[in-house]
Amino acid sequence: MxxxxxxxxxxxxxxxxxxxxxxxxxxxxxxxxxxxxxxxxxGKVYDVEENGRKSCWNDTIHYDETTQALVVDTDTAVKNVYLLDKTGGWHDLCIRLSAMNGGELLTRLEFYDVNDVVTGSIDTVLAEGDNYIKTPADQFYRMDIVIEGQAGAAFRIDKLQFREKESLFSxxxxxxxxxxxxxxxxxxxxxxxxxxxxxxxxIPWYAPVEGLQKLFMYAGGNGEILHQRYSQKQKAQIRSGLFCSIFLITQICFIFQRYTNKGYRYLALICVVLLILTALLCWEKKLHILNWNNKFVTSWFLLWIISMLSDLIVEKRFAYMGYLMIFVMGFLFFMWGNMEHREWLLKDFIRGIRWSFLPNLLFCWLFRPVLPGYRYMGSWYSPGIFGLYILFVWIAFLAEMKFDYTEKPNIKHDLFSVCMLGICANMLWKTQSITSLLAAALAALIFSLKLWINRKKIRFFGIPMLLLVFFIGFTVNNYSIYHIPRMLHTEIKFSNDFYMDTATDHPFLLNVSAAEPGNNNRILYKLKTSVSLETLTSGRTLYWKAYLRDMNLFGHYYNATFWGSGHKPHNGYIAIMYRYGIFALVPYVMMILYNLIYAVRYFWENMYDDRKYAFFILADMLCCIWLLVMENLELPFGWICWYGMYLIMGVYFDGGKKEN
Known part of the structure; x- marks a missing residue:
């Protein structure tokens, strides 16, 4: 249709x-x-983050959390602003003030070099709104806002931007x-x-696609050897093991900081080999040409052809991704499409996620204690990344829930799954990752929809028992990640562990009331104190602006450089535009749109059949689309969410058509 x-x-x-x-x-x-x-x-632009705008490094000024404004405490107060980019070249300054309790603020701006020597100063009057100032020095790493004789004055800095050139945008x-x-x-x-x-x-536009499939038919014939050697059950277990290996190897690579220029290529090579083996293990019968003549596949091919052209013009850190996606991921999709029951490989993928969780869980219980006042990093080095991983484990265990207790194996299966869900819920909450928690809530909402649709087949009498087991899993994990590593004295720290305060979302405590005992819930703090989109998104809007200022036609080698170093964009759409040029966004948006349409259609057509894993498809795709807006999903052969988006496309790569 x-x-x-x-x-x-x-x-x-x-x-x-x-x-x-x-x-x-x-x-x-x-x-x-x-x-x-x-x-x-x-020219260069340096946006000072919210933390830098409200941080107080001395006792002359403090941040009032109630009014969310800086308050001057003494007759001579100093607000320090530190710059991470020490290259200099800043000629213009923009300060946007609000929430002032007076008409204006008499200030002296002092600029210091790395040796704390004053390189220039200027007296100025700051009013509510935007204030544009020419800096008297262009080489500095610190600016002091000195306020004299105005004790009790209050103001909020909504924007603090240093520029190499005067802003030209209108x-x-x-x-x-x-x-x-x-x-x-x-x-x-x-x-x-x-x-x-x-x-x-x-022009026979589709002919190259048919030629590519013929190449896949020739290569895929080698899968017959594996088919003769292993039974269907053994092949399924091997495929799950291969997926599990990909997730664990990638995790180890990131933890030990091997996702470098050279390390990435080794990781990509390993993942490519494992994906090819997975594809060969999909062989069941004589291969045939699939019908890939649909707009979803067109968008997919257009995206990776543009990336190949971009590679020819601009060298890439993630080199040859177009070739790898077309010839490796395309080969997997071809072999997958030739399977009699495509949901089998989907089941293997879900099982691979669940298998990878068991060593992660043991590692957390034995070696990674939760630290009071800090967001939990688990088996990763960052609470945000760990939250992304647990999110897909959460979806995987939800997808395995059956609610059909006419058979004893289903009862044991659901009890185990719901216990794991309780553990996942506790870990997700400990990470305080709003992005992952919202995605997990979305997945739970879709799961509730699935239960409602199938309510006539579900035995609801077991739900109280499941809720009890869920609570037990939640409580056991809450106890284990705090007490077991301390009792055994087995805590392990990674060199790149990023400790983030549960309230302020920063790797150190601010001198504000947010650091007081009891206010350690990041989500409530975020909702209570967010006065702008920048605050609500934890500063992601500044990342997006920095990337958008640097867009070009042919793409870039790697990440954008601002704040003195390279940073990821925290947005999949921006990442693709930045990496391959702005016009790569067009097929990318269409690919995501068709992904959503096909996922919804797959769910609608198979929502009564648990064997099709329709819930997983829809929950996975909706969560990935949400993560594309807020997280660094576009890391090739990187985090589990990248596989969750790109690999799952194979289920409906032919648009749901099985004719050749």
Whole structure:
């Protein structure tokens, strides 16, 4: 059955491409650079994070959590601002103030170099709103805001930005340039299409895909050897073991900081070999050509072809991803599509996630105690990354719940699964990762929908027992991760452990009331103190802006550099644009859109059949789409969420069609 969006697919591609063309052109006109290597060439920009704007390093000024403003305590107060980027070159400063209890603030701005020598100072009056100041020195790493004779004054710093050049961006001018450029692109390309429409239609666009499948048929024939050697059950267990190995090897690689330029290539090679073995183990019968003639596959191929072209022009840290995705992941999708029961490999993937959790759980109980006042890092080195891992374990165990107790094995199976869910819930809560907790709640909501749809088949009399077992798992884990490592004196610390305060979300306690005993719930603190999108997203908006300022046509080698070092974007869409150029966003957005449509359709068609794992498909894809907005999902062969998005596509890669 065709989709409505299929009929307007190329129109959407056309409109989005024109929009990006207009945006790129407008930014080049505004900056006056006309450079394809950086559309908005406005020099370096340093945005001070919220923590730096409200931190108080002395007793002359403090942060009032009730009013969320800085309050001057003495006649001579100093607010220190430290810069991590010591390269200098800052000529302009923008300070945005709000929540002032007076009309203006008389200040002296003093600038210091790395030797704490004053390199310049300026007296200025700061008013509510934006204040633009020319800095008297361009080489400094610290700025002191000195306030004299104004004890009791209060103000909040909403924005503190150092710039190499004066800001040239204007929303009105941007729109004025955007609209004619967009319209011009649409008009010109529309005329070209009308002129060459017949020639375009004569080109056999699908022929290379058929040729690729023939290559896969030849390579996949080797799977018959494994099919003759192992039974179906043995192959399933091996496939689960291979998935489990991928997750654990990747985790070890990250923990020991081997996801480097050289280390990544070794990791990618290992994962590629394991994925090829998994594909060969999918062989069941003589292979045949699949029907990949759909818009989802078109988007997928367009994305990786653009990445291959980008690789030819700009060297990449994640080199040859287009080739690996087309020839390795494509091979896996081909072998998967030839399986009689595609849900079997999906079951193996879910089992691989569950298997990987057992060594992680033991490691947490024996060696990784929870520290009071800090978010739990578990078997990883960061609470956020550990939360992402536990999220997919949570979804995997939810997918295994059957609620059919006519057979004893189902009772034992559900009791074990719900106990693991209790453990996962406790670990997720300990991480205080809002992104993962919201995704877990979304998965639980979808699971509730599944229960409601199948309510006639479910034995609800066992639910009180399941709730009791869930609570037992929650409590046991809460006890174990605190007491067992301390009793055995077996605590292990990683060199890159990132301890983050449960309230302030920073690796050290601020001198504010948030650090007081009892206020250690990050989620409540975040909801209570968030006054902007930057605060609510833990500063992610600053990452996004830094990346968007650096967008270009052909992509970049690796991460953007700001705050004195490289940082990940915390957004999958921005990561793809930055890595492969802005036009890679078009097929990427379409691929994600079709992913969502096919996942919903798969759930709708198979929601009454637990063997199809329809819940896992929908929960996994919705959570991945959410993580794309807030997390670094786009790490090739990286965290489990990357596999959760890209590998699961194989279930409906042919659009649900089985004809050849």
């Amino acid at each position: 065709g989709l409505l969006i299929d009929k307007i697919y190329w129109k959407i591609i056309w409109i989005l491409t024109g929009l990006l063309f207009g945006i790129a052109g407008s930014l080049m006109i505004l900056s006056g650079a006309f450079c394809a290597d950086r559309f908005y060439d406005a 929303k009105s001018k941007f729109i004025i340039y955007l609209l004619p450029l967009w319209a011009g692109f649409m008009l010109l390309t529309g005329i070209l299409y009308i002129c060459f429409k017949k020639r375009f239609r004569k």
